[in-house]
Amino acid sequence: MSFALTRNLSLPEFLTFLVWNGELYYPRDNSSYQATYFKPVRLEEIQNAWRRTLGLIREGRAPSDVGLYIHWPFCPSHCDFCACSMAVPKNKTEVERVYSSIIEEINSFSDVFSGTSLSSLWMGGGTPTFMTDQQLDFLLSHVRRSFVFSQNAQIYIEASPATLTDSKLEILIKYGVNRITLGIQSLSDEVTSAVNRQGQNRKKVIELFQKLKSIPGLIVDIDMMLGIERQSFAGFLRDMNEVLLLRPHLLHIYSFDERPQVPWLRRREKALGDLKKEYEEVLKLADRLSSLRGYRQQRDDNVRPVLYPWEERQDGGLRKFRSSVLGIGPSAISHAYGSAWYTHPPVSHGDESKISPFFWMESSIEEEMRGYAIWYLSQTRRLSRIAFLNLFQVDVMETAFASVFHRWEKERKVAIGKDFISLQNIDDLVEREVFLKDLYSEEIKTALISRWSKEIHAFGRDSNSAALWRQEVLRKNSVPGFRVYHDARFWGKS
Ligand SMILES: C[S@@+](CC[C@H](N)C(=O)[O-])C[C@H]1O[C@@H](n2cnc3c(N)ncnc32)[C@H](O)[C@@H]1O
Ligand code: SF4
Structure with a gap:
């Protein structure tokens, strides 16, 4: 039996409604800085958290x-489908200001991290290869001077074909970049010009990809989008087939996610949820196509303590919940494991010469445990007791929130096995998110209740709210999303 959403929402359900409307429990994106339980905080406190x-x-x-x-x-143009935290710069001064704030932020943390060996650098955006040659060169040399990286560290950058010139590529290689994700989105010139992706065409993409692929030791990934303007599902599969024949080490497929900042939303007629069935079908075909071409789909089975290289995306939950990340720059999300989650607001066209303000939620080992359990139960429907034990050195059934699992077991909502705790019959991701509210800490719930008490009261009186909410959330959020395919010939079959 799945969780009842068709009746009036209960208070906790309403809390989850808030979570879906920006009150994200754990920063899943940079809008978390606006969440009730994210507070402004000074640099010194962040340094102490680290x-x-x-x-x-x-x-x-x-x-x-x-x-x-x-x-x-920053990016040269705003692609019409884009939901990333980006801006087209107004002028050179704005860019220089943000650049110097990033350098200053690096300087504020280099001492704190002296003696710590970092396992990876990831430069994302926006478009980091949109920096000038001088900016890119100095930033990378400054990062190399300011932090120590382990010998086999992954040095990783996102690039777009319009901005990755030969001279920038040389700079990247000089500083040891060993993984590049090339965002192509589509191979069709009709699609890329319709979505305002300026400076990219099919010929350029293929030539650049082949050049990158010929560099020894460089891992080359490709980002493609499914569901953008002018792209038919057949066209997507045709492009995908062609890309697989080029043999990227990894292929990331992003299903179009309609966030409020996406320019295309203003012209779009259908909501995503209306296309759910089609997306599911296309992704099934994409899975078959990738396996025909010798690729495998990444699956985080929540069992292995060590992740494969293709799973190491710093923006993925995998990294977030199993490691620490020092994020630098507007809207970067950071996780100081066991101490804090924090983020900066997006670039604001204001005075960016100073380090962007910090907003944080303090954490603790217990919060980490809750976050980890919520993440895996929502994403994979089961929680490995062994992986949990390996990470936290305590059995999940001996934690402060084990009583919730006992209650759910009585209600037949979970099965508690020797190796796994598994959710029963809650197939929809949104419904799982609602259900998992019980694992939120009392502090978070209390903060939300006091912030939203007026709305909660009004909400409780409106008998249609629950049904409306469900319809809206499912329409917006229930489309299958991110896929990673890895070249099984290169990475092995595991
Ligand atoms: C942070 S962006 C940076 C990529 C880089 N600027 C480029 O365009 O090549 C990473 C990826 O997010 C994906 N993306 C952008 N907007 C999206 C949206 N609305 N829904 C889903 N994925 C999106 C794109 O595939 C993009 O390559
Ligand atoms: S897809 Fe990439 S290049 Fe296009 S606007 Fe988004 S971040 Fe910028």
Whole structure:
């Protein structure tokens, strides 16, 4: 029996409604800085949070994996489907201001991290390869001077075909970049010009890809989009087939996600939820096509303590919940394991010469445990007790929230096995998110109730609210999303 959503929403259900409307429990995107339980905080407190985390790592109480993320928000044009935290710069001064704020932020953390070996650098955006040659060169040399990276660290950058010139590529290689994700979105010139993706065409993409692929030791990934303007589902599959024949090390397929900041929304007629069935069909075909071409789909089975290289995306839940990430730059999300989650607002066209303000939610080992359990139960429907034990050195059934699992077991909502805790019959992701509200900490629930008490009261009186909410949320959020396919010939079959 699935969780009843067709009746009036109960209070906790309403809380989940808030979560879906920007009150994201754990920063799943940078809008979290507006959440009720994210508070403005000074740099010194953030530095202290990191000192605590590094202490936990030394004591073996937090995962030793610490990555660095740098967000470069600027792009040459705004692609019509884009939901990323980006801006087209108004002028050179604005860019220079953001650039110097990033350098200053790096300077504020280099001492805190002295003696810590970082496992990865990821530069994302926006479009980091949209920096000038000088900016890119200095930033990378500055990062290399300011932090120590482990010998096999993944040095990773997002690039677009319109901006990755030969001279930039040389700079990237000079500083040891060993993984590039080339965002192509589509191979069709009709589609890329319809979506305002300026400076890209099919010929350029293929030539650039082949050049990258010929560089020894460089991992080359491709990003494609499913469901953007002018792209037919057949056209998507044709493009995907062609891309697979080029043999990227990884292929990321993003299903179009309609967030409020997407320019195309103003012209779009259908909501995503209306196309759910079609998306499911196309993704099934995409899975078959990829396996025909010798690719495998990434699956996080929540069992293996060590992740494969293709799973190491810093923006993925995998990294977030199993490691720490120092995020630098507007809208970067950081996770100081066991101490804090924090983020910056997006680039604001204001005075960016100073470090962008910090907004945080303090964390603790118990919060980490809750976050981890919520993440895996919502994403994979089951929680590995062994993986949990490996990470936290405690059985999940001995934690402060184990009573919730016992209650759910009585209600036949979970099965508690020796190896896994599995959710029963809750197939829809949104319904799982609603259901998992019980694992939120009391503090978070209390903060939300006091912030939204007026709305909750009004909501309780409106008998249609629950049904309307369900319809709206399912329409918007229930389309199958991200896929990663890896080249089985290159990475092995595991
Ligand atoms: C942070 S963006 C940066 C990519 C880079 N600027 C480029 O365009 O090549 C990473 C990826 O997010 C995906 N993306 C952008 N907007 C999206 C949306 N509305 N829904 C789903 N995925 C989206 C695109 O595939 C893009 O390559
Ligand atoms: S898809 Fe990439 S290039 Fe296009 S607007 Fe978004 S971040 Fe910028």
